[in-house]
Amino acid sequence: MPRYATDLLEELVATVRRGSPWRDALHAATSRAGGPGDNGTDESCANWIWLAELAGREMAVVLNGGLGYLAAGLAPHFARVCYQDPSDRVAEFARLRFAQDRLRNISATRASVDELPYRGTSADCIALQEVPADFLMTDLARLSGHCFRILRSRGCLWFRWDNPHYYRRLFRADHRHGDHAPAARVASARRVTQMLLGIGYRAVRLYYASLSFGGSQNMVPAAQHAVVAFEDWEAMGAPSRRLRAFAARLGLWPYLYNSQFVLAYK
Amino acid sequence: MNAKLRQLLATAGVRDHVIKWSDVLVAHSLGAVPPPTNAEADAIRYRGFYLVLLDARGTPTHFCKCRPVTDNELAHETALLETLCHDPRLRTVVPETRGVRTTEMLMQISAYLPGPAYLREVGRQSDAVWAQSMREILTAAHLLAECATALVPSLAGDPAPLNLEQLGSGPLTDLGTVGFTAPRAEALQLAMRRAGPLGRRLQHGDLFPGNIIRWAGSWWLVDLARYGWCQVPMFDAYHFVRSCCALRQDGRGARTVEGWYQQLTGDGRVAATAQRTLAWVAGQAGLTAAQCIGALAYYSVDITARLIQRRAPPPTLAPFLADTERLADALRAGESVERVFFGIR
Numbered sequence: 001m002p003r004y005a006t007d008l009l010e011e012l013v014a015t016v017r018r019g020s021p022w023r024d025a026l027h028a029a030t031s032r033a034g035g036p037g038d039n040g041t042d043e044s045c046a047n048w049i050w051l052a053e054l055a056g057r058e059m060a061v062v063l064n065g066g067l068g069y070l071a072a073g074l075a076p077h078f079a080r081v082c083y084q085d086p087s088d089r090v091a092e093f094a095r096l097r098f099a100q101d102r103l104r105n106i107s108a109t110r111a112s113v114d115e116l117p118y119r120g121t122s123a124d125c126i127a128l129q130e131v132p133a134d135f136l137m138t139d140l141a142r143l144s145g146h147c148f149r150i151l152r153s154r155g156c157l158w159f160r161w162d163n164p165h166y167y168r169r170l171f172r173a174d175h176r177h178g179d180h181a182p183a184a185r186v187a188s189a190r191r192v193t194q195m196l197l198g199i200g201y202r203a204v205r206l207y208y209a210s211l212s213f214g215g216s217q218n219m220v221p222a223a224q225h226a227v228v229a230f231e232d233w234e235a236m237g238a239p240s241r242r243l244r245a246f247a248a249r250l251g252l253w254p255y256l257y258n259s260q261f262v263l264a265y266k
Numbered sequence: 267m268n269a270k271l272r273q274l275l276a277t278a279g280v281r282d283h284v285i286k287w288s289d290v291l292v293a294h295s296l297g298a299v300p301p302p303t304n305a306e307a308d309a310i311r312y313r314g315f316y317l318v319l320l321d322a323r324g325t326p327t328h329f330c331k332c333r334p335v336t337d338n339e340l341a342h343e344t345a346l347l348e349t350l351c352h353d354p355r356l357r358t359v360v361p362e363t364r365g366v367r368t369t370e371m372l373m374q375i376s377a378y379l380p381g382p383a384y385l386r387e388v389g390r391q392s393d394a395v396w397a398q399s400m401r402e403i404l405t406a407a408h409l410l411a412e413c414a415t416a417l418v419p420s421l422a423g424d425p426a427p428l429n430l431e432q433l434g435s436g437p438l439t440d441l442g443t444v445g446f447t448a449p450r451a452e453a454l455q456l457a458m459r460r461a462g463p464l465g466r467r468l469q470h471g472d473l474f475p476g477n478i479i480r481w482a483g484s485w486w487l488v489d490l491a492r493y494g495w496c497q498v499p500m501f502d503a504y505h506f507v508r509s510c511c512a513l514r515q516d517g518r519g520a521r522t523v524e525g526w527y528q529q530l531t532g533d534g535r536v537a538a539t540a541q542r543t544l545a546w547v548a549g550q551a552g553l554t555a556a557q558c559i560g561a562l563a564y565y566s567v568d569i570t571a572r573l574i575q576r577r578a579p580p581p582t583l584a585p586f587l588a589d590t591e592r593l594a595d596a597l598r599a600g601e602s603v604e605r606v607f608f609g610i611r
Contacts, residue, residue: 225324
């Protein structure tokens with residue numbers, strides 16, 4: 001999710017504080033900024049929760065929560081959701097929108113992604129909505145380690161990262177969506193999986209998400225039979241069907257999708 | 267897959283073995299289930315997502331629609347399909363389906379139909395195959411209507427004949443909001459009035475090539491979310507033939523881009539096949555020319571009004587609005603609309 005200009009956020013927060021419906025105010029602000037400008041255009045970005053095998057549903061933590069879509073989407077699934085974002089203004093907007101929507105089980109605070117003010121083994125699920133642009137693998141490993149400490153047994157960590165847009169362009173799979181390059185520095189899924197298993201997570205499930213030119217969010221298990229089945233189902237045809245089939249054979253599937261995400265279980 | 271989803275599938279008796287995490291795809295996720303607020307539930311029409319379940323070899327076995335419990339269209343479709351899929355006559359028209367619900371989710375589980383959608387075939391067929399396939403599909407739709415009328419009598423509801431003019435007044439008002447002029451509205455209204463009382467006939471409501479699947483030698487009709495809500499004869503036929511025409515290529519191999527009315531006024535093979543098909547459906551239904559034109563006026567107005575109600579973007583709305591205006595202008599000018607749509611000379 002791109003960060004918004006400070007003046008735009010100030011205005012957005014002021015508008016919502018005056019009582020305007022947050023969605024209308026956000027739409028107006030993003031239109032002025034030149035586009036929808038948000039990865040999760042609605043709370044559907046939380047639907048991965050239906051894939052997560054969780055032992056408990058007491059508390060979820062959303063890090064880098066942005067405009068609050070993920071936290072709002074998770075709210076019906078947990079007794080309590082703790083949202084945090086490093087930006088004062090963004091966190092304030094989220095607080096206002098949660099209040100307007102009467103989502104009373106969400107608490108919103110300003111905190112950086114490194115600050116995790118939660119006691120050990122207290123959360124059933126931790127979701128990192130946006131991997132910070134300046135994160136390297138070592139940063140992600142450190143954060144995943146902190147999360148491991150906070151998660152309850154059989155709790156899960158979720159995060160997603162975008163694939164570099166030049167791969168999708170190479171395979172002509174980048175027709176509609178804007179480029180989301182920042183998290184590409186996180187590196188390959190294989191390294192991410194090894195890192196998580198090294199920390200002690202007992203299982204790591206990798207998914208490919210949001211077909212590059214499909215326009216809709218899709219979540220495909222990173223397993224050969226699932227990817228082939230998905231591509232057949234979508235009947236993804238011209239013009240690059242052959243190229244994509246070739247890429248699939250080479251094991252380059254991840255690059256046909258916007259992003260990847262993991263569900264790492266403690 | 268989480269425990270709630272697993273429980274839903276178990277309740278539906280989908281599998282008797284454990285489903286692995288890699289055997290479930292989520293597709294077209296267009297809204298959170300359940301929606302965090304009621305306002306959210308209203309804000310997005312198609313809230314929810316699809317699940318495709320795979321067997322151990324990766325072959326899709328089930329297609330599941332997952333929606334909030336407030337989704338009346340899915341509840342309607344599921345209840346209907348649960349009844350219809352057991353009728354032996356419809357075993358190759360609608361997939362075997364069952365529904366389950368919890369306090370958070372409504373799930374419709376259907377047997378997976380692997381065949382291609384007609385949408386992907388119609389543009390590539392020869393004229394003869396196209397003509398034949400349209401008749402077969404409209405015959406399947408006719409059979410579905412007959413079975414649904416018999417098996418679900420509540421669908422037909424009021425047995426009184428339809429008054430098209432009355433039925434079309436609401437949609438015509440919607441058209442007025444986007445600048446549809448009063449003289450044009452009056453021309454369409456007159457056509458609907460001239461149709462007189464019209465016998466009811468259950469319609470699919472969205473019979474376009476994307477909702478038709480070719481599999482195992484049969485045409486399967488899917489997405490019955492609004493089935494039976496429209497009972498104006500010929501509605502499906504007009505919508506279906508029009509959608510097909512839009513996907514056909516002209517004699518030079520180029521995709522046809524003009525409006526439907528304009529396309530049918532031409533002397534191409536697309537126009538001739540479309541006219542013959544519509545005339546065949548009208549003949550099967552035993553409708554007079556005035557009734558057919560009245561139903562056409564209603565179809566044109568209603569389908570355009572639906573887009574207005576959904577706040578469709580201008581590029582989507584424009585061709586429908588232009589066709590409705592063109593039809594109204596033709597009626598006002600006294601052109602032979604029967605000749606254009608049915609080839610009657």
